[in-house]
Amino acid sequence: MSNLGHNYGTVRIQGDDPAVNTDRRRLLRIVGKGSVLAAFLAQLGAAGRAFFPNVLYEPPRKFNLKRPHDYPVGYTFDAAHRLYVIRNANAFHVISAICTHLGCNVQWKGTEFDCPCHGSRFNPDGTVISGPAPQPLSWFEANESPDGFLQVDTAEPVARGFRFVPPNLKA
Secondary structure, rough: OOOOOOOOOOOOOOOOOOHHHHHHHHHHHHHHHHHHHHHHHHHHHHHHHHHOOOOOOOOOEEEEOOOOOOOOOOEEOOOOOOOOOOEEEEEEEEOOOOOOOOOOEEEEEOOEEOOOOOOOOOOOOOOOEEEOOOOOOOOEEEEEOOOOEEEEEEEEOOOOOOOOOHHHHHO
């Protein structure tokens, strides 16, 4: 017991081998250099990430649908763009199929649009009949593209009653 008193709690290992100390120092040196290299690579990766900003890629707001003569008279639902193309004789108008309550797709039921999610009902012109929908359905501008397709612009809604008459369908 008296032998341990002058060491102040340290235990001396008999036969310290210089090779063990050299291996330990080499290992610590490798770990240290490796951590510096890892930190450098992480910083380099973070700096490189700045060249690829977070961009929200939204679908185009102006797009082509089918040719005007491909639409039958009445209401045609376009699921890809979530809208209705309405043809009355030679005139076209486009109404959004997105319910203004929570964004469900409304369905055409012959005389009105109905929202199957929460029961909103809309007139054929998109105005609200009943339900929780706070606003009418949007109308979008339609025209004919240079290559003869029906072109819709959803960037800005147009006034109710907007009609597009393709030049080749005028009577």
